[in-house]
Amino acid sequence: MKTIKLNKRPVGTPQLSDFKLETEEKPQIKAGEMLLKATYISVDPYLRGRMSDAKSYIAPFELNKAMSSGMIAEVLESNLDNFSKGDFVSGMLEWKEYQSSNGEGLIKVDAHQAPLSAYLGVLGMTGLTAYLGLTEIGKPKAGETVVVSGAAGAVGSIVGQIAKLLGCRVVGIAGSDEKVEQLKSEYAFDEAINYNSTTNMSQAIADACPNGVDVYFDNVGGEISDAVMLNVNRFARIIVCGAISLYNETSVPMGPRVQPILIKNSVLMQGFIVSNYMEKFAEAVPQLAQWLGEGKLKFTETVVEGFENTPQAFIDLFEGKNKGKMIVKI
Amino acid sequence: MKTIKLNKRPVGTPQLSDFKLETEEKPQIKAGEMLLKATYISVDPYLRGRMSDAKSYIAPFELNKAMSSGMIAEVLESNLDNFSKGDFVSGMLEWKEYQSSNGEGLIKVDAHQAPLSAYLGVLGMTGLTAYLGLTEIGKPKAGETVVVSGAAGAVGSIVGQIAKLLGCRVVGIAGSDEKVEQLKSEYAFDEAINYNSTTNMSQAIADACPNGVDVYFDNVGGEISDAVMLNVNRFARIIVCGAISLYNETSVPMGPRVQPILIKNSVLMQGFIVSNYMEKFAEAVPQLAQWLGEGKLKFTETVVEGFENTPQAFIDLFEGKNKGKMIVKI
Structure with a gap:
């Protein structure tokens, strides 16, 4: 399976050479874990800050470790009570095709309520x-x-x-x-x-x-x-x-x-x-979902296909090549 | 009587030549007015903004008209019910030794509660x-x-x-x-x-x-x-x-x-x-007066003597020649 790691800290505009694509063993899950398969990766401008090692509100990415961002993943196997095979989850995950998780920080998302990618965008x-x-x-x-x-x-x-x-x-x-x-x-x-x-x-x-x-x-x-x-x-x-x-x-x-x-x-x-506003999420998400359901909120996505194209999709943000939400589909 | 007018709009640091001292007739008061004699003039950095004609939260001073700022004045004669000869008032007044007023925007201040100049400073x-x-x-x-x-x-x-x-x-x-x-x-x-x-x-x-x-x-x-x-x-x-x-x-x-x-x-x-916070003054002033009375709040004044020295006192603010509140005593 493939993973994308931080190769170098960018100087100025991020380059493809700041990332590296590597192959790793697909993980085996243990008790209290589930196996996730990446479905969508969100690339966002704020990730640029995490690629530097300056002090900020969020820890910098580590060199030679997988990058991470908001992602949607499918549960392939589960040893957890509250997640089952076939579920889709949303949360901060690593840029890996497959990864294990104990479910912490992940929420289940409903593909019938909205397109899965919307949970990284208008509903995320x-x-x-x-x-x-x-x-x-x-x-x-x-x-x-x-x-x-x-x-x-x-x-x-x-x-x-x-x-x-x-x-x-x-x-x-x-x-x-x-x-x-x-x-x-x-x-x-x-x-x-x-x-x-x-x-x-x-x-x-x-x-x-x-x-x-x-x-x-x-x-x-x-x-x-x-x-x-x-x-x-x-x-x-x-x-x-x-x-x-x-x-x-x-x-x-x-x-x-x-x-x-x-x-x-x-x-x-x-x-x-x-x-900073997590305590408001519970009232905000239903409001957004209601507007979306009523057709009052439209959204555009620029969808890039292929896990290995994630770095280029990220770099393209800085040239405004996206319309609406930039998303990588795996 | 003397008055100080805006002579020129300053370019850069204000100069004495941006002001002019003139002599005018002492005003006669009519019904509904009182005659005020300037006691203390407050000079404050924000007045620099009013000397320019750029759009701001407060109208610019007009050329060839008297400057104004926070002042303490003594009531010399009064045709108003709520102000009597011998009262002291505080408010925005013109840089004139004597002026008439209908009392609007002025409040009476008590020389026994605090030194009069304090009403331009810690209590003002x-x-x-x-x-x-x-x-x-x-x-x-x-x-x-x-x-x-x-x-x-x-x-x-x-x-x-x-x-x-x-x-x-x-x-x-x-x-x-x-x-x-x-x-x-x-x-x-x-x-x-x-x-x-x-x-x-x-x-x-x-x-x-x-x-x-x-x-x-x-x-x-x-x-x-x-x-x-x-x-x-x-x-x-x-x-x-x-x-x-x-x-x-x-x-x-x-x-x-x-x-x-x-x-x-x-x-x-x-x-x-x-x-912008006028609705809070009524609770703030007693709090400040209480701290002052209890000796918990100290204040320093730099007092310049003489009406005609008001422009120089103002200019000195920009060189930090004051300690605490800069005040002109007439």
């Missing part, structure tokens, strides 16, 4: 990040203007749709005309801006937000966020969820200082990590 | 800023570490003392050995750092905060704040109250981007303006 970490980041920090009120960057990505596309469901004006920022078109036609964003074809982003945001920006859901950081900051209203809330434009920087990224804007406009800016 | 905007910024945004818990910059200033020195009263470890950052000594001996700060004699501020903060920084009350912005940011704990709260190091910049100040730190540590950063 992605959807929870969008919903809880928006509602717990952004606290948008009907009629307010919500701007989201990385808007065509996994989290951003859900954020925008939820903000619409909450009665807000929603403006998305994305990197191609095709994505902009999708945001407006499929996801019903009020406006969308292609940052790759816009020279004056601050003006474009001002034009798209005639009443200013009340909530900014930031997935990207960098110059796009600088432009949004120039348009924030008094008492604006900024959910600092991701900074994909900065993850591959090799020196400390510099930019305009935010303090004067925060003071002038009494702005709140808060770093968001979904795992 | 300064004390309210310190107390409400710290408690409403910082929410310090006993045992946590609170760092305050501009620590020997009007707001900072109160912040540190209140944080001590709330059971925190308190570390101050100030600009001279004399101020550092005062913070430790008079105000009982646990540690204090002279940024002018420290080459590695980040290391100095790490040394002074062995358990990291939970709350940062930021009065200064700039490189001092960059150094504090490198030491914040998970779930740290940053009160962005002032950015005196940036107010006189003539171009957009640049610095390390904060987003990666906010994400990694789930940090909250929020711009604070005391007037």
Whole structure:
């Protein structure tokens, strides 16, 4: 069986050579364990942070050990009471075709309720990040203007749709005309801006937000966020969820200082990590599932086939090659 | 009678030539008015923002019109029921030796309860800023570490003392050995750092905060704040109250981007303006007065004599020539 390990810590943008594909013995399970076969692997920008050894909220990956991320797996054999052969589970698992598990941290998912991959996306970490980041920090009120960057990505596309469901004006920022078109036609964003074809982003945001920006859901950081900051209203809330434009920087990224804007406009800016809000998952998941079931929440997936293509799928995130959730199907 | 007007909008650090001293007719009061004589004028860093015409939370001063700020004045004559000759009032007033007022926005202050100037400081905007910024945004818990910059200033020195009263470890950052000594001996700060004699501020903060920084009350912005940011704990709260190091910049100040730190540590950063918290004043003022009465809250004033010296007193703030609250006595 195959496994993908961290070969080197990336300098700048991750390269294929930072990973290595190895062959290992398929595990035998013992009492209190089950045997899992990987079905779907989620690749997410935040994994870039774990590939470095800087101190962070989550331990770095170890060199020469398997990478891990959110995955869906099928139970092939089980010595556990609460998991049976044929079940599908979701949770943090290793990038291995087969692995044993004692079931800790895994939840069963129902392939009849939603497509299995959705449990990595709209019904999983992605959807929870969008919903809880928006509602717990952004606290948008009907009629307010919500701007989201990385808007065509996994989290951003859900954020925008939820903000619409909450009665807000929603403006998305994305990197191609095709994505902009999708945001407006499929996801019903009020406006969308292609940052790759816009020279004056601050003006474009001002034009798209005639009443200013009340909530900014930031997935990207960098110059796009600088432009949004120039348009924030008094008492604006900024959910600092991701900074994909900065993850591959090799020196400390510099930019305009935010303090004067925060003071002038009494702005709140808060770093968001979904795992801080675990106590809210039990109410959030049914809400997301209900919207999904009612057809009010749509999702897009970019599905890459083949276990060995997981590193390339991850690398492609940084070029925005995905629309919606990037997933590897095994 | 004399008045001080805005002569020019400052470029960079304010100069005396940005102000002009003029002579005007002493006003005659009408029905529904009282005649006030200026007693104390508060000069505060935030006034720098009002001297520019950039959009902000408060309207800019108008050219060729009197400046204004927090002041204490004596009632010389009154046609109002609720103010009598001999009363002292506090509120936003114009930089004029004499002025008429209809009483709106003014409160009576009691010279027997505290020295009159204290109503501009610890019992006024300064004390309210310190107390409400710290408690409403910082929410310090006993045992946590609170760092305050501009620590020997009007707001900072109160912040540190209140944080001590709330059971925190308190570390101050100030600009001279004399101020550092005062913070430790008079105000009982646990540690204090002279940024002018420290080459590695980040290391100095790490040394002074062995358990990291939970709350940062930021009065200064700039490189001092960059150094504090490198030491914040998970779930740290940053009160962005002032950015005196940036107010006189003539171009957009640049610095390390904060987003990666906010994400990694789930940090909250929020711009604070005391007037947003008016509904809390009624509970905050008695608390401050109680601590003051019990001798638990000390305050320092730098008192400049003479109405015409108000612009110089204001300019001196940016060189840190004040200890504690800078006040002009007329």
